[in-house]
Amino acid sequence: MTILALEFSSTRRSVAVLADGKPFEAISENAARRTDAFALIQETLNASQVDRRDIDCIAVGLGPGSYTGVRVGISIAQGWQIATGVKLLGLSSADAVAEQARREGARGSVTCVIDAQRQEFYTAVYQWQEDAIHATQPLRIETLSRIQERAARGEAIIGPDAQPFVTRQVFPTALVLATLASMRRDFVPGEKLEPIYLREAAFVKAPPPRFVPT
Numbered sequence: 001m002t003i004l005a006l007e008f009s010s011t012r013r014s015v016a017v018l019a020d021g022k023p024f025e026a027i028s029e030n031a032a033r034r035t036d037a038f039a040l041i042q043e044t045l046n047a048s049q050v051d052r053r054d055i056d057c058i059a060v061g062l063g064p065g066s067y068t069g070v071r072v073g074i075s076i077a078q079g080w081q082i083a084t085g086v087k088l089l090g091l092s093s094a095d096a097v098a099e100q101a102r103r104e105g106a107r108g109s110v111t112c113v114i115d116a117q118r119q120e121f122y123t124a125v126y127q128w129q130e131d132a133i134h135a136t137q138p139l140r141i142e143t144l145s146r147i148q149e150r151a152a153r154g155e156a157i158i159g160p161d162a163q164p165f166v167t168r169q170v171f172p173t174a175l176v177l178a179t180l181a182s183m184r185r186d187f188v189p190g191e192k193l194e195p196i197y198l199r200e201a202a203f204v205k206a207p208p209p210r211f212v213p214t
Contacts, residue, residue, distance in 0.1 A: 001056045005178035006073040009065030009093040010160040015040040016174035017048040024048035025175045037072055058086055059181035061093040061172055063196040064114050064122040070195040078190035087187040091180055096172035098126040098133050101158045111150055113159040119144040141198050
């Protein structure tokens with residue numbers, strides 16, 4: 001299966017192709033360039049000598065992280081499926097951070113922390129056992145003071161945001177995403193792809209229009 005992976009949840013955006021077990025990846029450090037997604041995709045396809053029509057599956061990092069970046073990845077995947085019928089997978093970017101940390105040599109228990117704005121953070125705890133990672137605490141939102149307490153206890157804290165309490169800055173990568181996707185078969189239709197956003201959506205109903213007599 002030839003996999004195209006899109007990981008846009010952090011400031012280090014990346015695209016990867018995994019074809020016949022051979023990995024190829026392009027990385028952009030500039031998330032401010034909203035139009036570079038297609039350039040990254042084309043760069044990776046060129047490097048891997050894979051044609052767009054040869055893609056069997058697109059794996060998307062669903063966050064948490066940059067809501068705009070995640071939506072860009074999802075939109076590309078949805079459009080691609082409409083055009084070609086390609087299979088889609090959505091994966092946690094926090095899981096990709098944990099796996100990337102393992103590849104960089106992290107061991108034992110680590111807490112993945114991702115900025116959720118409003119002085120809150122997404123957290124998940126992972127434990128390495130027999131060369132595999134296991135989530136021992138699922139994703140949830142914690143306050144800044146709670147994260148500071150974790151740091152004061154000496155917990156190993158990893159994540160893509162360069163906060164003072166992060167002991168190891170680790171970004172999710174599309175290459176890791178593609179590898180994780182290669183072991184999955186729980187494909188979903190495009191309309192089922194949604195960003196990981198643990199807060200309840202809040203809507204403010206607009207007041208009815210005022211009638212102004214003329």
